[in-house]
Amino acid sequence: MSTEVANESGYEVDGEEFAALARYVLEEMRVHPQAELSIMFVTTDVMSELHERWMDEPGPTDVLSFPMDELRPGRAGEEPVEGTLxxxxxxxxxxxxxxxxxxxxxxxxxxxxxxxxxxHLLGYDHAEPEEEKEMFDLQRRLLLTFLAGR
Structure with missing residues (x-):
């Protein structure tokens, strides 16, 4: 997995920890090992601009995802697709x-x-209650198992 972490926020962030989390999540989701991901930390001003430009909503938000090649989680017995997440x-x-x-x-x-x-980059959403339950349960499991292994 190729994960680039950039910090333009002024907050101290351990890029290695976030790269490790990304590797863990992508491996668990059976994403191709050559998939590329970028994680960027920004100021509220930059996030406000992005939020307004791409979501047409005012003010900053916590996280935005910008999918590239619309990669999806791999399935047992299938060869995962290579690309930019x-x-x-x-x-x-x-x-x-x-x-x-x-x-x-x-x-x-x-x-x-x-x-x-x-x-979100892998196609999960939480617009409907059943989607929200699936995504949030998966999110919780992935994060807790990552943290337990640290």
Missing amino acids: GDIVLCPEVAAEQARAAGHSTVEELLLLTTHGIL
Whole structure:
């Protein structure tokens, strides 16, 4: 897996930890080992611009996902497709606010949001209740098993 982590947010972020999480999630989801992923941490100003431009919604958000080759999770017995998974953009300032409200650390929130963003890149969504349950259950399982192995 090729995961590029860029931090333009001003927050201190351990890029290796996020690259390790991405590798773990992509392996668990049986994504081709040569798949490419970009994770970028940005300021609230940059996230606000992206949120307005791509989602037509004002203000910053926590995470945005930009799929490229529309790769999907692999299935047993099938050869996974090679390609570029896409980009995940995270805003640590928004994540910090959410973490405080949830009672956990900003890093834990950012790891959760990274997992969430990768699942979006793989075609998961949470618009309908049954989709939300599937995605959030998978997100929780992936993150907890990653954290348990650290």
